[in-house]
Amino acid sequence: MTATANGTDAARDIVVIEDLHKSFGNVEVLKGIDLAVAAGEAVVIVGSSGSGKSTCLRCINRLEEPTRGRIIVGGQEITGRKVDLNALRRRIGMVFQGINLYPHMTALGNVTLAMRKVAGLSRAEADEKARHYLDLVGLAHKADSYPAQLSGGQQQRVGIARAMALEPQVMLFDEPTSALDPELVGEVLNVMVRTKQLGMTMIVVTHEMQFAREVADRVVFMDGGKVLDVGTPHEILVEPRHQRIRDFINRTRT
Amino acid sequence: MDAILRYFFDFSRLSGYWPDILHGFLITVEMSILTVAIGIPLGLLLAVLRLYGIRPLSALIIFYIDLFRSIPQLVLIILAYFALPYTGLVLSPFLATVVALSMVLSAFAEEIFWAGITSVPKGQWEAGRSTGLSFNQTLVYVVLPQAIRLGIPPLTNRAIGISKGTTLGSVIAVPELLNVTSSIQSNVANPTALTVGAILFLALFLPFVRFTRWLERAYGHPRH
Numbered sequence: 001m002t003a004t005a006n007g008t009d010a011a012r013d014i015v016v017i018e019d020l021h022k023s024f025g026n027v028e029v030l031k032g033i034d035l036a037v038a039a040g041e042a043v044v045i046v047g048s049s050g051s052g053k054s055t056c057l058r059c060i061n062r063l064e065e066p067t068r069g070r071i072i073v074g075g076q077e078i079t080g081r082k083v084d085l086n087a088l089r090r091r092i093g094m095v096f097q098g099i100n101l102y103p104h105m106t107a108l109g110n111v112t113l114a115m116r117k118v119a120g121l122s123r124a125e126a127d128e129k130a131r132h133y134l135d136l137v138g139l140a141h142k143a144d145s146y147p148a149q150l151s152g153g154q155q156q157r158v159g160i161a162r163a164m165a166l167e168p169q170v171m172l173f174d175e176p177t178s179a180l181d182p183e184l185v186g187e188v189l190n191v192m193v194r195t196k197q198l199g200m201t202m203i204v205v206t207h208e209m210q211f212a213r214e215v216a217d218r219v220v221f222m223d224g225g226k227v228l229d230v231g232t233p234h235e236i237l238v239e240p241r242h243q244r245i246r247d248f249i250n251r252t253r254t
Numbered sequence: 255m256d257a258i259l260r261y262f263f264d265f266s267r268l269s270g271y272w273p274d275i276l277h278g279f280l281i282t283v284e285m286s287i288l289t290v291a292i293g294i295p296l297g298l299l300l301a302v303l304r305l306y307g308i309r310p311l312s313a314l315i316i317f318y319i320d321l322f323r324s325i326p327q328l329v330l331i332i333l334a335y336f337a338l339p340y341t342g343l344v345l346s347p348f349l350a351t352v353v354a355l356s357m358v359l360s361a362f363a364e365e366i367f368w369a370g371i372t373s374v375p376k377g378q379w380e381a382g383r384s385t386g387l388s389f390n391q392t393l394v395y396v397v398l399p400q401a402i403r404l405g406i407p408p409l410t411n412r413a414i415g416i417s418k419g420t421t422l423g424s425v426i427a428v429p430e431l432l433n434v435t436s437s438i439q440s441n442v443a444n445p446t447a448l449t450v451g452a453i454l455f456l457a458l459f460l461p462f463v464r465f466t467r468w469l470e471r472a473y474g475h476p477r478h
Binding site for chain 2: 088
């Protein structure tokens with residue numbers, strides 16, 4: 001199922017990142033990232049805080065503007081000035097560490113907003129589809145609840161439904177469980193596993209090593225703004241080739 | 255006690271003046287509504303324009319709001335009535351008062367809306383934009399509803415405070431409630447008219463205060 005460790009297969013790759021650089025002022029956060037993600041693949045990016053994982057992810061839908069390099073999503077280059085950002089972002093779902101549900105809208109309202117305003121669905125069509133995706137994350141019965149009436153885990157599952165409902169080509173997860181109580185992490189990870197089973201292409205930044213081991217097709221280890229190693233979960237997390245990764249694994253294993 | 259009743263509650267002295275009082279009251283109501291109806295949307299418009307970050311425009315808006323927040327309303331009303339004609343713009347006393355007060359309210363409202371918009375977390379913008387909503391769509395559907403809700407309590411206070419400034423129109427002879435009732439007081443040499451004025455101001459602004467309290471609740475979303 002998976003592509004070769006760092007190989008690119010232009011026909012099947014949904015996301016291709018080439019020589020991606022990003023600087024904030026004088027600080028270079030990304031120092032040349034190359035990565036290709038195939039259709040249906042789940043790639044988990046791990047690494048210490050400040051290694052550039054989230055920034056890399058946020059460049060893919062241009063919430064961060066890359067300083068240099070190319071990113072191709074679904075065969076279309078998304079870096080450059082002429083790109084229709086809104087059309088691009090519709091094809092790329094994103095789930096945030098901060099969840100970022102709209103507090104003034106119900107769960108259903110959160111999921112349907114972009115379906116109606118961006119995808120142009122009627123309210124009835126959007127509602128029906130949104131209920132389907134809320135059902136997928138196990139929250140059909142919470143459609144009319146406001147975010148403040150939901151637990152953190154439920155909120156994040158609505159966040160996943162909101163992104164999935166636009167039927168994107170790839171889903172980006174930016175530390176989706178980092179803000180949650182430990183007891184609520186499992187339900188969100190379960191939904192992510194289901195997302196993977198549906199064949200969704202996923203790029204996940206997380207500190208959940210067990211999730212990386214069990215769900216990832218490939219694991220990317222980032223260190224100091226570079227990709228230090230890419231491989232199967234076993235190659236990266238169980239028998240790492242690099243001392244740097246071994247140190248990291250030992251520190252995260254508690 | 256008897257003296258108080260005789261001086262302040264001698265309604266018999268007002269016979270014949272009631273139509274004037276009613277007319278003054280209606281003018282006060284009209285000016286208050288116009289001030290709010292112009293000042294608040296204008297403030298929202300200015301806050302949104304400032305959000306686009308076009309430097310000269312933002313600088314102009316900031317100059318505008320600083321100016322109108324600093325100059326006393328009375329001075330503005332007098333300027334609008336007596337100074338504007340020299341630029342070729344002649345306003346009736348009624349309009350001069352409404353224009354001056356609306357501008358003051360718009361300046362305060364801009365600051366309130368601006369504070370509301372900037373206190374909506376950045377993640378809300380990112381969530382909206384990440385689903386393909388444009389900047390304007392995210393502003394309208396995601397950010398403004400939250401910003402306006404945050405702004406309602408301070409906006410309410412300002413709107414009431416500045417609407418009460420309609421009484422200042424009396425200095426340029428707007429026949430509003432205070433002007434009418436204080437004229438009657440001089441004519442009949444009895445301040446009962448002012449008592450009636452006070453009651454009518456209460457009748458006007460108390461429902462206003464109540465209405466905005468209701469708004470605050472209606473715009474709130476359920477919280478734990």
